[in-house]
Every structure is written in C-alpha cells, then in structure tokens.
Amino acid sequence: MNCRANDLNPYxxxxxxxxxxxxxxxxxxxxxxxxxxDDLGEAE
Incomplete structure (x- = not known):
C-alpha cells in the first residue's frame, strides 16, 4: 500500500x-x- 511506503498511517x-x-x-x-x-506527512 502506498501510504505505508510513504510512512502514513492508512487509517x-x-x-x-x-x-x-x-x-x-x-x-x-x-x-x-x-x-x-510531502505536505501530507502529518495527515493525522
């Protein structure tokens, strides 16, 4: 999954x-x- 490859929590x-x-x-x-x-790094 691309979000994990980019260090994003999928949820x-x-x-x-x-x-x-x-x-x-x-x-x-x-x-x-x-x-x-790059701006999505902290989408939490």
Whole structure:
C-alpha cells in the first residue's frame, strides 16, 4: 500500500481523503492528496 511506503498511517490517510474529497469540485487538482505528497506527512 502506498501510504505505508510513504510512512502514513492508512487509517488517518483515508480519513483525510474522505474529509477532503467532498469539499472539492470534479475539476480540482487531486495530486496534493496522493500519498507521496510531502505536505501530507502529518495527515493525522
């Protein structure tokens, strides 16, 4: 799983995703939500 390979706890990563995705429009950029994004390091 990519979140573990990037030192992210899968639970907190998916919780962050499911919180952020509904706030975004379909045309919004999603690359900042990918597990290898440096800004996600503390998604807890």
């Amino acid at each position: 907190y990563y998916f919780r962050h995703l499911f919180t952020e995705l509904p706030k975004r429009a379909p045309s919004d950029e999603l690359s900042n939500l990918l597990p290898w994004n």
